[in-house]
Amino acid sequence: MSSQSTTTDYINSLQLTYKYLFQYPGSIMLVLGFVGSSLSCIVFNKKILRKNPCSIYMTAFHISNLTQIVTLILASVLSIGYGMTIVTRTLGLCRFNLYTAFALDVLSPSLLILASIDRILVTSPNALTRQRSTCRRAYISIVCVTLLWLLFHSHPWFLMSVIQLAPDVFICYTQSPIYLSAISYYTVIKSILIPSLLASLGMLAIKNVHQLRFRLVAPDVLTMGTGxxxxxxxxxxxxxxxxxxxxxxxxxxxxxxxxxxxFNLYLQITQSNMKSADQIQADTSIQYICSFFGYIPYCVGFYTNLVVSKTFRNEVKHIFLCK
Structure with a gap:
């Protein structure tokens, strides 16, 4: 009896934790993220930055973040934090929400990957390599990657449904076990591959920057994006x-x-295990908590940029001073 009571208390604590996370910090993060992403788009389009290919990638990155904030994150805050589920009201909303969730979850880090490659090119000691960093290449890369992920993640439009679990209880889910298994494997692979690739590219950019500190490299017209x-x-x-x-x-x-x-790795490893109702509830609660932390990168970019970049801070000041 004592063990059962402890388990119940643990599950209740987890449920309250994710509810309050989405209800209070989530609401604040939603507003700050919307304002910050909007301002970031303006800053990277300022005259001093917009000619740089990296600024083009960062503008696209913040546009993607802004779209994710007003679709997926807003829906999650309303549903998990306040119990206002709107995505299951119609089949169209259900499929649209899952479609944007799949596509934007990959699109935003993909734009960071493109920006990382651009920084690797522009910090290369080789002048010919630096010339590959151009605004034209940036626009083409953004369009191609965006269309790729939008088309690749079109499957929710055909395979997701609104399923009724109980009176007035509906979820967006699939009735195909094969599709569900494919999504599980895809989620695990994506969640491992993208952070690893970003970390590797980041370290390579740092290596190039470190080497360039001891070199005198003349600027290229193509690299600078201006004559x-x-x-x-x-x-x-x-x-x-x-x-x-x-x-x-x-x-x-x-x-x-x-x-x-x-947690995705844990779910994949234990997917064949028989789990009790308490274990399922606990797993669901932990998944919600992990997803909350996963939303943070899409909302805080503007504020971290203020901390690390003097140029960014100056451009923000100019916006508020109407310069």
Whole structure:
């Protein structure tokens, strides 16, 4: 009896934890994320930054984050934090919510990967390699990657349904066990591969930056995205600022998605185990908590950029001063 009571208390604590996380910090994070992503899009489109290919990638990244905030994160806060489930009211909303969840969850880090590759190119000691970092290549890469993931993740439009579990209790789910198994494996692979790739690219960019500190490299017109001459110091300073912004975004993403990655591995390993109702409730509660931390990278980019980049801070000041 004592053991059962302890288990019940543990599950109740988990349920209250994820409810209050989404209800209070989640609501604050939602508002701050919407404001921050909007301002980030404006900053990276300022004249001083928009000619840089990395700024184009970062603008697309924050647009993707903004879309995720007003679709998936808003729906999660309303549903988990306040019990206002709207995505199961119609089949269209159900499928749209899952479609955006699948697509944007991969699109945002993919844009970070593209930005990382751009920073690796622009910090390369080889002048020909640096010339590959162009605005035209950035636009083409963004369009191609966006279309790829939007098409690749179109499966929820056909395979997801609204299922009734009890009176007035509906969920978005699939009735195909094969599809469910495929999603499980895909989620685990994605949650391991993307953070690992981002971490590797980030370390390679750091290595290039470290090497460039001891080299004198003349700026290229193509790399700078403009025909106007600028000093070597100015060129390096601006690109190093963007490298710092990118690296902090990568660090936040990897750290915040690690709990979800670990829990996805646990679910995959234990999927064949027989679990009690209490275990299922506990797993669901922990999954909600992990997903909350997974939403953080999409909402805090603006504020971490303020901390690490003087150029970013100055441009934000200019926005509020209407300069």
């Amino acid at each position: 106007k001459g600028r000093s070597i110091q100015s060129f390096h300073a601006r690109d190093y600022q963007l490298v710092r912004i990118l690296l902090i975004d990568i660090c936040v993403y990897v750290m915040c998605t690690y709990p979800q990655t670990a």
